[in-house]
Amino acid sequence: MLYRLAYVSSAVRPLSPDAGRELLLVSRRNNLRDEITGFLCYRNGMFFQLLEGRRSDVEKCFGRIYLDARHGAPPPS
Ligand SMILES: Cc1cc2nc3c(=O)[nH]c(=O)nc-3n(C[C@H](O)[C@H](O)[C@H](O)COP(=O)(O)O)c2cc1C
Numbered sequence: 720m721l722y723r724l725a726y727v728s729s730a731v732r733p734l735s736p737d738a739g740r741e742l743l744l745v746s747r748r749n750n751l752r753d754e755i756t757g758f759l760c761y762r763n764g765m766f767f768q769l770l771e772g773r774r775s776d777v778e779k780c781f782g783r784i785y786l787d788a789r790h791g792a793p794p795p796s
Contacts, residue, residue, distance in 0.1 A: 722774035723757075724781055728766045728790040742789075755780055766790055 734742070739761065746759065755772035768784075770777045 720774075721771055722777050723769065723771050724777050725767070725769045726781075727793050728768075729793045730761070730764045730766065730790050731788065733764060734761055734789075738789075749780065753780060765793060 743759070750756065750770075750772075753772060753776040755770055755776055757769040757771045760767040770780060772780075
């Protein structure tokens, strides 16, 4: 069964075009390998990502993303 996970986070510092390209390169490579699809949106210093795939793979992927120092919890609204 397809498992979906979506989250919003806040970039620690503005993402440069080069840093964005690098992030996408690594993400696409890993997600292709793990058969994960979805999208990643970056706007006004915020990320919104949807991940879809096998639950174990999505959770493993999100485990890496969660620990990534380039972003953190969004500010309270
Ligand atoms: C906002 C954000 C979204 C990310 N999305 C993904 C993703 O979809 N897939 C992925 O493998 N890594 C993603 N990453 C990168 C991971 O945090 C991590 O750096 C990467 O998975 C490490 O891959 P490696 O072990 O192949 O070097 C994302 C990072 C950030 C900050």
